[in-house]
Amino acid sequence: MLWLLFLAENAAITFLVLYTGRLVQGRPYVYTRREWGICAVTNMLNTVVTYAGFWMWKEGWITITMNISWKVITDFLLLFFAMDLLMFVFHFIIHKTFLFKIVHQLHHEAVHPKPIDLFILHPVETMAFGGMWLALLLLYPFNIYAIVIYLVVNVVFGLTGHLGMEPLPAAVRNLPVVRYLGTSTFHHDHHQDVQYNFGFYTSIWDRLFGTHKH
Template sequence: MDDLLGWAGRLGAGEVVGGALLFNVGLLVTTVLGGGLLVRRFGDRRVAPPPGPVTVGEAVLVAVAVLLNSGVGVAGWALWKAGWIRLSGALGLRAVLDLLLLTLVMDALMYSGHRVAHRRRLYRLAHATHHRQVEPRPATLFVLHPLEVLGFGGAWLAVLLVREVSAAALGGYVLVNLVFGLLGHLGVEPLPARARRLGVFRWVALPMFHVGHHLDPSVNLGFYTTVWDRLFGTVDPAYDRMRHADHPAAAGVPDALQSAG
């Protein structure tokens, strides 16, 4: 890992910009192709209405999000080069603990920011853009107002400025964010009932958790966990019943589907 950090430190600005663009395009392609495979594989477990055709507006927002995310990555590299962000080459338990801490801190910040974003004036300004996608598809992860893209990126960089983090944990968090974002916008529930009933998924958000937020924006404001929704009373009252059901859509989703239509 130290060798990788040394290599990154020797890159020129042009190489970093090009690499950031290539990396973020790769994340988009992975989301669309991987998500498409999951939707086809688990199409019989749909928990949201099938989405319509992709619009020009959606495609433009996705492209802008990729560009802005690339810019955030370049800004992070510049802050690291300047010594403001500190990364270590630590692996093993230290990297695991750093990943856990980074994920939980970001989960709290994202819940707080998400709740604020649903205040009426702010909602109309930015977050309403994402909620036009009542029927999510994998690429909906990137259908965001530019202010929200920059807000998430800014929060992420701010957290990294606070303390040294393992570079491996940083990479792991990017993967965690992609996986939860992708699964939360599939519109299907790929996990079988036996897995969904495990105690860990009382606290770790299932794919249907964020889908429920698209169907009813007043509930399920968290991203990676259900902790903050349970603490502040914003979890969907039907969520645990749906989580335990053999067929989630038969345990409460249809009402939401009707209201969404």
């Protein structure tokens, strides 16, 4: 029963991403049967990751705190920047090794990404992202509210990066904090030129390691 619940949760997130993308763009997208098939596989694998996390929590391997305190903010920031760094490193490695053609090239078939491309991933890539997420939860007792906020933010950034257009005006993108975030333009530029912009939520690591495209 829990499998079905977690699958429904992941399917609902996918529907929300695709529907929101359509609203923001103001036009419907036409997806191929192949895209729907890959998207479905990604959803099933995300369900496996969700169930694995639940099982590890139930068995006491993962500890989650439930209190409302400053820990909500600090834990969210820790999750945000830790996952951003881990995904940057993984993303950089698969671009610079033989793994690109085997694993990541599928995602880069989209030169001009659209919302469903968030879920057009090789199974190895999907499980790697899920594995990094579970590893963090195993290492530290994160707050439940911080986890929920992070997961919502993760979906928002994922959708934003695959809109195929920039919803934020240049004046907003150049604000002191926003300029360091992974905007739609930031990730779209990565799909245009695979040698730059490996970050997800921020451009911090790209700026530090010289892979930021201005």
